[in-house]
Amino acid sequence: MRFPLPLKFFVFAACVAVAPLALVGENLVRITRDELKSAANEDLTGVAAQLRGEFDSIYQGKWLAPLSVIRNGVDNHELDVAQKVSLLTLGMEELANVVALQLSLEGADLPMLVSDQAYAERLAGAGLDPVETLSTPSAVVDNVVATGQFGRPLVAQLAETGDWIATVALPMESRIAGRRLTLVAKLDLGELRRSVERHPFHQRGEITIVDHAGRTVLVDAPEVIASRAIVGSAMPLIVAGARADALEGYVRPDGTSMLGAYAFPDWFPWAVITELSEANAYAVIHEMMRRIIVVGSLGFAAASLAALLFSRGLTAPILRIGRAAERVGEGDFAARVENVRSRDEIGDLAKRFNVMAAQLGERLELMKFVSQETMTAIQARGEEGMSRGGERREVTMLFSDIRGYTAFSETVTPEEVIEVLNRYFEVQAEIVERYDGDIDKFVGDELMAMFVGENKEQRAVQCALEIKTALAALLGGHEGYSLEVGLGLASGDVVLGAMGARDRMDYTVLGSTVNLAARLCSKAGPGEVLVERATREAAEGAEGVRFAEQAPVALKGYAEPVPIFAVESREIVT
Structure with a gap:
């Protein structure tokens, strides 16, 4: 019942x-809101003050104080030139993040420079002259002397490497022919940058370091964020050299209500700004x-x-x-x-x-067993259901295949084969998704993916290069297996749709473009990415990509040899 x-x-x-x-x-919500705001304010000011103290401690304790010791040693009149140079070299080796030490003689354009060899090689690899980059012009030293800003870092970013470098000048008592000597050091501020990036506060809020112009520092791509109210409040205090920490609530230009605080390091002309949205705070x-x-x-x-x-x-x-x-x-x-x-x-x-x-x-x-295009097609049909048929689409197809897979699968257990393949496909799937591609299917050790929409050729080529790099690291980790990957790409029209029996269909792509991409993949050597002319022309100018023309190859189904191009990363081309 x-x-x-x-x-x-x-x-x-x-x-x-x-x-x-x-x-x-x-009533309880109102009381709790007041308590949470107080706790959030304390958290914001505490994080800003902590980073301010950490910046000052690192600079003064790890850099400025040891540099002063080196300066005093070099000032010793009992040491000859060779001994002073040796002292500079040994001192730099012992100091973390010091990439160059220089003795600048008043009126001389050729300073005595000792640089970190590894960092100099890195600069050379970026196309920079290490001596020119790490040397401090005499005009800069003269300006420091004139303003009395000894020990105060002058900070700038190397655009070619993204590194933030501080220049620090310390006066010396020694004279050569009556002319003034100055010790100048170049510091890599990567340690300060990492202390910001790794701070646990990032899990719930934002930490930003800005200069007097409202420009972000210690980041790869600086930007001016002076439109934020809290940044606008801090900028005049940076210029004035004030060190009054503060806390305020404000609304960002995008309408987000925020709570924020700022603090000022003693040794850097910056403001450490911590921000937390009210949505997170409450x-x-x-x-x-x-x-x-x-x-x-x-x-x-x-x-x-x-x-x-x-x-x-x-x-x-x-x-x-x-x-x-x-x-x-x-x-x-x-x-x-x-x-x-x-x-x-x-x-x-x-x-x-x-x-x-x-x-x-x-x-x-x-x-999990169908592509995103399949799900999109099913959702678009709605209550009508799927029917067989296809439509012409312009796409870029990508095929990847493991070289040495057959020999590998015959020498290890089936369980290990499956484990390696799953890791191999997982890495590829993440990269394809990042470039807005769609995986059509997995066939054995081969992956078939499709790219549609704007800039599909460029995205597919960059995706292929990243897959090659990622799988080289993954497959290379299996010693003795000799596994590498080859990739082929082709662009053009395909037929995309549901094909098969009435009660068992497969939503996939067919056409000569698919066949061409698959055959280019089979022709690609280990660690090689091959494309045909259409993809090459459409992807020309893609960031970080270079095309090397290869000899035309004969492919099944093509009467004439097909022109092909190898895709390379500009970063490794000399």
């Missing part, structure tokens, strides 16, 4: 019991409101129970269904509503929910 659900809903007259809870909840309040709603629901159920005894069979099943629904919403499709035996609408809902969760889990697993 079923008990109709409307019969149980008359107990809702007891909802007046929820009103006191709502009033208490509103996230606990949202959770509290959710909990209040849950508690209110329980209070509502209790009031209903007092009004009518048999209604207790209503609340427990609803709560079970709600908890199961939360787990399903989080992606746990194994969640089920258990212990609901009532023979009414709630019981029916629990059974239907369990059926729905099982079907959603099955559908999610099936989605």
Whole structure:
């Protein structure tokens, strides 16, 4: 015998019991908001002050103080020139992040320079002259002397490498022919940059270092963010040399409400700015409101129970269904509503929910076996369902294949073959997705992917280069296996659609472009990426890419040899 659900809903007259809870909840939320704002403000100012202290400690303790010791040693009149040069060399080797030491003689254009060999080689690799880059012009030294800014770092970024370098000048008592000597050091500020990037505060907020012009520093691509209110407040204080830490709330140009604080390092003309959105700062309040709603629901159920005894069979099943629904919403499709035996609408809902969760889990697993284009096509058809047929599309096809796979699979266990292939495909899938490509299928050790839309050729070529680099590192880690990857790309028209039997179809691509890409892949040598002329012409000028023309090759199905081009990274071309 079923008990109709409307019969149980008359107990809702007891909802007046929820009103006191709502009033208490509103007051509790307001009090909590004030407490959270205070805690967030303390967190923001604490992080800014911590980084300010860390900057000053690193600069003064790890760099300036040891440089002063080296300066004093070089100033020793009992040391000859060779001994002073040796002292500079040994001192630089012992100091972390010091990439050059220089003795600058007043009026001389050729300073005595000692540089870090590894860093000099890195500069040379970036196309820079290490001596010219690491030397400090006499005009800069004269300006430091004139302004008395000894020990104060002059910071600039090397655009070619992205490194942030500080120039520090220290006066010396020694004279040569009556002319002044100055010790100049070049410091790599990578340690300061890493201390910012690795700070745990990034998990919930933002840390930005800005200079007097509102430009970000210690980043790869500096940008001017003076439009942010907190940056505008800090800029005049940087120029004035003030060191008053502050805290304020403001709204960004995009409308985001923020809380922020700033602090000023003693040794750098910067401001350390910490920011936290109010949404993150008050996230606990949202959770509290959710909990209040849950508690209110329980209070509502209790009031209903007092009004009518048999209604207790209503609340427990609803709560079970709600908890199961939360787990399903989080992606746990194994969640089920258990212990609901009532023979009414709630019981029916629990059974239907369990059926729905099982079907959603099955559908999610099936989605792993089809491409994104297949899912898009199915969703576009809606209630009509899929029908056989295709449409002409302009695409760029990418094929990749492991070289040495057959020999490898014959020498190891099947379990190890599957493990290596899964890692191999996982790396490729992540890269293809990053370049907005779509994986059509996996065939043995071969991957077939498709790129459509704007700049598809450039994205496909850059994707292929990244796959080659990533798989070289992955496959090279298996000593003795001699595994490498070859890739082929081709662009043109294909037929994309559902093909096969009425009750068993495959949504895929067909056409000469697909065949050409597959054959170029088979022709590609280990660690080689080959493309045909159409892809090469469309991808010409892609960032970091270079094309090397190869001898035309004969391909199956083509009467004449096909012109091909090898894709290379500009960074490794000499």
